[in-house]
Amino acid sequence: MKSSAPSRILSGPVPVLDAAIRERVARLHVVVVGDVMLDEYWFGDVRRISPEAPVPVVHVSRSDERPGGAANVARNIVSLGGRATLLAVVGADATADRLRRALDGAGVRHRLSVDPALRTTLKLRVLGPHQQMLRIDFEERPSAPALQANSAEYERIVGEADVVVLSDYGKGALARAAGLVAFARRLGKPVLVDPKGRDYSDYAGATMVTPNRAEMSEVVGSWSDLAELDDKAEGLRAQLRLEALVVTMSEQGMRLYSQDGVVRQPARAQEVFDVSGAGDTVIAALAIMHGVGASWEDAVAFANAAGGVAVGKLGTSVVQFDEVAAFLQGTSSP
Numbered sequence: 001m002k003s004s005a006p007s008r009i010l011s012g013p014v015p016v017l018d019a020a021i022r023e024r025v026a027r028l029h030v031v032v033v034g035d036v037m038l039d040e041y042w043f044g045d046v047r048r049i050s051p052e053a054p055v056p057v058v059h060v061s062r063s064d065e066r067p068g069g070a071a072n073v074a075r076n077i078v079s080l081g082g083r084a085t086l087l088a089v090v091g092a093d094a095t096a097d098r099l100r101r102a103l104d105g106a107g108v109r110h111r112l113s114v115d116p117a118l119r120t121t122l123k124l125r126v127l128g129p130h131q132q133m134l135r136i137d138f139e140e141r142p143s144a145p146a147l148q149a150n151s152a153e154y155e156r157i158v159g160e161a162d163v164v165v166l167s168d169y170g171k172g173a174l175a176r177a178a179g180l181v182a183f184a185r186r187l188g189k190p191v192l193v194d195p196k197g198r199d200y201s202d203y204a205g206a207t208m209v210t211p212n213r214a215e216m217s218e219v220v221g222s223w224s225d226l227a228e229l230d231d232k233a234e235g236l237r238a239q240l241r242l243e244a245l246v247v248t249m250s251e252q253g254m255r256l257y258s259q260d261g262v263v264r265q266p267a268r269a270q271e272v273f274d275v276s277g278a279g280d281t282v283i284a285a286l287a288i289m290h291g292v293g294a295s296w297e298d299a300v301a302f303a304n305a306a307g308g309v310a311v312g313k314l315g316t317s318v319v320q321f322d323e324v325a326a327f328l329q330g331t332s333s334p
């Protein structure tokens with residue numbers, strides 16, 4: 001894939017997202033590694049203040065749960081039409097069982113390393129009729145032996161991948177990102193990283209990194225105008241030896257930096273309902289399009305549309321290939 005010239009899938013007056021592309025997407029295998037979590041939502045009414053403490057009592061009538069973090073990236077790979085295998089560390093607990101069931105239901109293959117001392121990351125939201133009342137996080141860092149098992153599993157299966165995605169939520173799963181990047185690159189696999197933290201040196205040599213604005217400013221500092229952002233982004237891209245860097249900028253769309261210079265993609269969403277999880281959809285879409293040989297420019301146009309579809313949806317951040325294709329062709333609003 002790397003040796004052939006990138007194809008202009010989206011060039012011309014109407015984007016060509018035809019059956020042939022879909023077939024290539026369907027054969028594509030993306031290995032996703034990173035921090036997984038379960039997002040849980042409890043909805044209810046508030047009718048009184050607790051007699052035990054001055055806090056509202058939420059009478060729960062409904063609940064919902066969703067795979068989050070790297071698990072949401074993997075789910076988006078599948079909903080966009082590709083095949084995904086998820087590698088992560090979980091605990092030996094009910095949260096991990098629920099995560100596995102959700103992944104099975106979504107058609108995501110998984111190889112989860114179990115750390116018996118770890119509590120699987122869980123984000124529990126309690127929502128009243130008008131607002132979120134409380135969020136409760138269970139979050140621990142995986143042990144060294146569990147990370148070792150996860151790396152060993154990765155080295156066993158990464159040869160079967162067309163693309164590798166590292167989904168870093170800063171919770172410890174990618175403490176050894178440098179080794180994961182190097183191993184995949186030695187095999188000639190593209191590695192796309194959704195980054196976190198102040199220091200990106202572990203991502204050096206990856207193919208692409210996709211910080212959002214806040215993540216970008218954490219690593220390069222603030223910028224006073226877009227020219228300064230572009231300078232800093234080019235500097236970071238050179239320093240990390242990336243083929244491409246994409247800064248996702250919420251309502252301002254995206255900026256792509258590559259050897260061809262800077263490409264600006266204005267945001268495409270017409271209506272915005274729920275911005276959470278758009279970043280997961282974006283990196284899944286980039287992985288899919290890069291995997292089928294699209295140019296970076298086309299991959300970013302597709303991913304920007306996918307992000308636009310994602311934020312136009314309430315309560316789900318999973319996007320289908322056909323929704324993105326329709327959105328790009330202007331036949332449907334999100």
Ligand SMILES: Nc1ncnc2c1ncn2[C@@H]1O[C@H](COP(=O)(O)OP(=O)(O)OP(=O)(O)O)[C@@H](O)[C@H]1O
Pocket residue numbers: 212213248249250251252253254267268269272275276277278279280282303304305307308311
């Ligand atoms: N308010 C918005 N209006 C239009 N498009 C949006 C908006 N927010 C996000 N998007 C789309 O989603 C993409 C990714 O959003 P963003 O830059 O917020 O990523 P993120 O912060 O990593 O997301 P998250 O962490 O919430 O998953 C944007 O580049 C854009 O295409």
Ligand SMILES: [Mg+2]
Pocket residue numbers: 194212279280
């Ligand atoms: Mg993000």
